[in-house]
Amino acid sequence: MSKEIDNLKTTAGDYKTWALQARKKYIDLRLNNETKIRKLYTRLVKDISLKLKREGTSKIRKRQLEVLVATLKQQQDDLEGQLTMIFEEYIKANAIAATEYAKAIDISAVKKAGTKIELSKITDLHYKANLRAIETCWARSYKELYLSDRIWSKAKHYRVNMSEIIQDAIAEGQDCVKTAMMLEKYVKTGKKTLARQYPNMMKRMGSRVPEDICYEALRLARTEMTAAYGEATIQSAMVSPSCSGVKFILSGSHPHYDICDHICGSDEYGLGIGVYPIDKAPAYPFHPNCLCITLTVNENHADFVDKLKRWGRNPGSEPGLEDWYQNVYKKSSMYIADINKVFK
Ligand SMILES: [Zn+2]
Numbered sequence: 001m002s003k004e005i006d007n008l009k010t011t012a013g014d015y016k017t018w019a020l021q022a023r024k025k026y027i028d029l030r031l032n033n034e035t036k037i038r039k040l041y042t043r044l045v046k047d048i049s050l051k052l053k054r055e056g057t058s059k060i061r062k063r064q065l066e067v068l069v070a071t072l073k074q075q076q077d078d079l080e081g082q083l084t085m086i087f088e089e090y091i092k093a094n095a096i097a098a099t100e101y102a103k104a105i106d107i108s109a110v111k112k113a114g115t116k117i118e119l120s121k122i123t124d125l126h127y128k129a130n131l132r133a134i135e136t137c138w139a140r141s142y143k144e145l146y147l148s149d150r151i152w153s154k155a156k157h158y159r160v161n162m163s164e165i166i167q168d169a170i171a172e173g174q175d176c177v178k179t180a181m182m183l184e185k186y187v188k189t190g191k192k193t194l195a196r197q198y199p200n201m202m203k204r205m206g207s208r209v210p211e212d213i214c215y216e217a218l219r220l221a222r223t224e225m226t227a228a229y230g231e232a233t234i235q236s237a238m239v240s241p242s243c244s245g246v247k248f249i250l251s252g253s254h255p256h257y258d259i260c261d262h263i264c265g266s267d268e269y270g271l272g273i274g275v276y277p278i279d280k281a282p283a284y285p286f287h288p289n290c291l292c293i294t295l296t297v298n299e300n301h302a303d304f305v306d307k308l309k310r311w312g313r314n315p316g317s318e319p320g321l322e323d324w325y326q327n328v329y330k331k332s333s334m335y336i337a338d339i340n341k342v343f344k
Contacts, residue, residue: 002252008293011247014301018104023293025097026229033090033221040082041158041214044075045187048162052183055176060169064176068166072159080155083217087151090221091228095133098232099126102240102296109242109301113308117329125239125332133232137224147224154217161210168201187213223288230284233294237278239332241308241324242298246281248274251291259286272297 005020012019051071055064103126110117138147145153165186169179185193190212195202202209210216237243250264263282264274275297276282284294299307311318315325 004249004252004293007249008295011249011295011297015101015105015298018101019295022097022101022295025100026094029090029093029097030222030225033086033225034218036086037083037217037221038214040079040086041217042187044079044158045162045183045213047075048072048166049180049183052176052180057175057177059173059175060166060179065166065170069163072162075162076155076159079158080152083151083155084148087147087221087224090225091134091137092130094225094228095130095137095232098133098229098294099130099236101233102126102236102243102298105242105296105298105301105304106240109304109308112301112305113312115308115312117308117325121329121332125328126236128332129235129239130232133228133235136231136235137228140227150220151217154220157210157216158213161208161213164205164208165201168205172201219288223285226285226290230294233296234278234281237296239328240296240298241321241328242304243278243296244299245269245271245275245277245297247272247295247297248276248282248284249293249295250274251293253291260290260292264292 005023008019008023009016048068048071051068052060060068103123106122106126107119110119110122140147142150162183165183166179169182174182182194182198185197191202191209192211194209212218233246237246248260248264250260254260263286267273267275269275269277269280271277284290284292286292298304307318307321311321311325315322
């Protein structure tokens with residue numbers, strides 16, 4: 001068993017099954033998401049290569065090039081639209097995967113304690129946390145670019161890269177079938193094979209050809225999906241009565257000391273190693289491709305059930321819980337009541 005999973009299980013304690021489920025969900029989503037993005041790029045390149053193959057072994061002429069340029073323009077729009085849909089789907093799925101953990105913990109305790117707290121309300125609080133996390137992901141800007149802008153730029157880079165490679169093939173006097181095969185090989189195996197088989201082209205274009213045509217999009221997806229998971233963890237922590245902080249666990253795939261070691265390894269607030277107050281949690285992921293784990297820190301099941309029961313008998317005896325009840329639980333229902341008033 002890897003160290004990070006051991007750490008996850010220790011942190012989660014009573015709730016380790018749910019913590020492991022959430023982690024598995026995150027890893028599965030990450031893989032599925034990457035497969036989907038790669039397939040999308042492969043399909044686009046394949047469409048271009050089929051068009052080229054139809055021209056046979058003749059050299060690419062100006063007219064054909066114009067058609068290809070127009071097709072690539074269309075593909076840029078198509079790619080932008082498809083990537084946006086994939087990002088929407090997976091950001092949502094990651095947010096759900098993250099909020100499920102604290103939600104399951106709260107529901108199990110509230111069920112057992114049998115107070116006036118309604119289960120449907122707990123579900124609703126976490127559902128709204130989810131929506132807020134998703135909204136935050138799309139509303140956040142990085143270097144003055146929204147996520148939608150960054151998706152657009154990945155689609156644009158695809159068009160520019162493909163156009164350059166095809167134009168270079170034309171300048172070289174390469175025939176259509178050969179160019180088609182070259183593009184197919186490139187999307188499948190990356191830049192390395194191109195460098196071997198087309199050394200002149202590589203000499204001319206060099207760093208203008210990306211190692212892997214979908215690398216940039218994959219990197220953006222990894223970062224954004226992890227950010228969505230992290231944002232939803234924070235949002236669910238904010239509405240969870242059993243939650244006292246957010247913990248970060250160092251991923252096992254960290255060969256060198258970096259910012260992750262620092263964040264996951266320090267106890268700045270005296271809450272435990274890698275644990276932060278909800279409003280002091282560092283921005284996560286800590287770097288692109290970061291695989292560090294985040295989860296909420298929740299009171300253990302028996303203690304939390306007892307606390308709920310004590311509060312049920314005498315709200316004043318548990319000021320923290322009473323504060324949550326007045327300011328999170330009740331305010332959220334007031335919000336629904338307000339909406340009902342508006343629509344009546
Ligand atoms: Zn990391």
